[in-house]
Amino acid sequence: MLKKSIYLLLIAGISVLSAETLWLDEAKKKKCCEAKSSMPQKELSVKSGTLQENEKLKDLSGSVLYIRDMEGKIEEQNLSSSKITFSPQYKGNYHLFLKRQEVIDGVLNVQLSSHRIYNKEGNLSCSWTKEVRGKTSDSRYLNEPLAHLPFQLMMEKPIHKHHVNCCLYVGDIIPLKVYYKGELLKNVPVVAELESGWVNIIKPDDEGVVMVEIPKSTYEQEKGDKKRSEKLLLSVQYDVNESGIYSGVPYQSVHYVMSIPLSFGDTPLEYESKTLAFATVIGVMLVFSLGLYYNRRRKRKSPKEIWFDEE
Amino acid sequence: MKNKFSLRRVVNNMNLVRFRFWFQIVAFALIVYGGYIGLDLGDKLPTFACVFNSEGTGGKCYVGELQHDLKSTFDTLAGYAGYAFLISLGMFAVWFWVLNKGWCGFVCPLGTMQDWLTMLREKTKIRFSEYSWANRGKIKSIKYILLFLLLLLPVMIANSVFGIPKLPNGLSMPFCDICPGRMMIPAFTGDFNQFYIDFSSKTDIVMTTIGMIMTGLFLVGSFIKKRFFCYFCPMAALQYIFSKPALLKLYKDGAKCTRCGDCYRACDMDILEIADDVTSKNLVTEDCTLCLKCVAACPEDGCLEANFMGATIFESTKEGFILRMAMDQNKENHAH
Numbered sequence: 001m002l003k004k005s006i007y008l009l010l011i012a013g014i015s016v017l018s019a020e021t022l023w024l025d026e027a028k029k030k031k032c033c034e035a036k037s038s039m040p041q042k043e044l045s046v047k048s049g050t051l052q053e054n055e056k057l058k059d060l061s062g063s064v065l066y067i068r069d070m071e072g073k074i075e076e077q078n079l080s081s082s083k084i085t086f087s088p089q090y091k092g093n094y095h096l097f098l099k100r101q102e103v104i105d106g107v108l109n110v111q112l113s114s115h116r117i118y119n120k121e122g123n124l125s126c127s128w129t130k131e132v133r134g135k136t137s138d139s140r141y142l143n144e145p146l147a148h149l150p151f152q153l154m155m156e157k158p159i160h161k162h163h164v165n166c167c168l169y170v171g172d173i174i175p176l177k178v179y180y181k182g183e184l185l186k187n188v189p190v191v192a193e194l195e196s197g198w199v200n201i202i203k204p205d206d207e208g209v210v211m212v213e214i215p216k217s218t219y220e221q222e223k224g225d226k227k228r229s230e231k232l233l234l235s236v237q238y239d240v241n242e243s244g245i246y247s248g249v250p251y252q253s254v255h256y257v258m259s260i261p262l263s264f265g266d267t268p269l270e271y272e273s274k275t276l277a278f279a280t281v282i283g284v285m286l287v288f289s290l291g292l293y294y295n296r297r298r299k300r301k302s303p304k305e306i307w308f309d310e311e
Numbered sequence: 312m313k314n315k316f317s318l319r320r321v322v323n324n325m326n327l328v329r330f331r332f333w334f335q336i337v338a339f340a341l342i343v344y345g346g347y348i349g350l351d352l353g354d355k356l357p358t359f360a361c362v363f364n365s366e367g368t369g370g371k372c373y374v375g376e377l378q379h380d381l382k383s384t385f386d387t388l389a390g391y392a393g394y395a396f397l398i399s400l401g402m403f404a405v406w407f408w409v410l411n412k413g414w415c416g417f418v419c420p421l422g423t424m425q426d427w428l429t430m431l432r433e434k435t436k437i438r439f440s441e442y443s444w445a446n447r448g449k450i451k452s453i454k455y456i457l458l459f460l461l462l463l464l465p466v467m468i469a470n471s472v473f474g475i476p477k478l479p480n481g482l483s484m485p486f487c488d489i490c491p492g493r494m495m496i497p498a499f500t501g502d503f504n505q506f507y508i509d510f511s512s513k514t515d516i517v518m519t520t521i522g523m524i525m526t527g528l529f530l531v532g533s534f535i536k537k538r539f540f541c542y543f544c545p546m547a548a549l550q551y552i553f554s555k556p557a558l559l560k561l562y563k564d565g566a567k568c569t570r571c572g573d574c575y576r577a578c579d580m581d582i583l584e585i586a587d588d589v590t591s592k593n594l595v596t597e598d599c600t601l602c603l604k605c606v607a608a609c610p611e612d613g614c615l616e617a618n619f620m621g622a623t624i625f626e627s628t629k630e631g632f633i634l635r636m637a638m639d640q641n642k643e644n645h646a647h
Binding site: 272274280281282283284288 | 520528
């Protein structure tokens, strides 16, 4: 039994915001340096730390990027510089999986992160959330975890709630599952953190599903900027008592960390009035009906007889 | 001697009202609830299969996709976005050519709702209304104006046209914002979340309020006027552009027409040409929903016919007319 062979070490008093968490982020281009090319190219960087305090990794040597296209074909890229360049060949979506390994103090740290790129421009923002909503035809939900990653945090199924649009909103609940070597782990909590420093640890249910509810935005409301989006980082950690040698360096245990960065916005419900909407519909119906009624009544009356006096 | 039990005869003598009623119910169930059984007919359907009915929809309306496709910069529209637009339009045309305007008369869930409201009015014995002839021309043009706007506004979000600054993103699906289907179709699955007024921006306030007003007008208008909304429907305008090569046609043999006007009186859309025009063969006009009520109401043998790829599938016959009259009479007697 796989379960027996693995000695689980759940992090005692989980040091949730360990600097080991890394994630893929969109590298900001300076406006002056944006070149128009026929082939849209996206630059990604890798950040490490917390959303509040993080640093860009300058050396990605030893890291591997797996790119899964719409047809499920996986391309492997060995990274070297600090930036990842990515040129989507066609409109659609790509899943990126980053894997970085190093041995520190006899522990093999396996840092993983996934991201999804949508369309030919390679937009990162909201691309995951499009998938969360199940709004793309080639959604990867309910698929098996990627075989190249020994440890994986993934969405269980798309969420369908109010509105058609792709965005993830406050109050949405994302079901997540954690896999280790293809086996579902039922006791690994997921850590959710915001840029403001807010952190929450969510435990899985009996089925091993972690239901993460998008928290209320912590941004201060700014005038004229009601639909501002905020970043959310989901991460999960897992320790395995397994020894071996990596790049000539021996290790006694393996520490896995995986993250998924998301962005979300305030729920549109905050700016919506249902009561007023129903009142408008009923009001229009009443006015229209009364208008018709009186119009019909007026037409039913016999025309007045008009007499012109002859002078 | 005529074969007494020929299939053609059975079809020509059928009770079209009943057939259409059940056909519409099945189509409505597939489009509004099909998603629950995993049905997905894609997002290029030439009918109001509302994308906002996120869980239940068995397919998606092309108008939504069309607006989405056009929200691209001119550069991208000249490239891959243009190809995507053309492919989508092609798919829409292929779907549409199968049933022609029959999508409106037999499949459209909004059309079906309007027919149900008409039935309700008939039960309550309230008199129906008609548009005045003076206003009909103006009313007809509304759908083309709506179609033009729904094509133009998404383009103007991504591009500055005629020096006008780019429009706010809230106008990215302008027709969906005001379409009563957005509110009414999800409501049939118990989802009333689309009934809202969004106060997050001026554009959203205006568009969602218009949407609510349209819903109110749709409900009362459809109750009092047969196929009230179809006169304004931009989908009908878009469909008409592709109507000529469609496989299903409504043909008329003018030589057999006595201009009795029965077809006109049966028409929900008050299309005068159906009775008046004795020279044209194809009588699918911009407002026609191909409901085939005119064929069922025609007392002349072979004067009107529904033709699919050259084969007559339903045609007017004296016998069918008499039988349907008798059915109506029976129904009336039964009601009394």
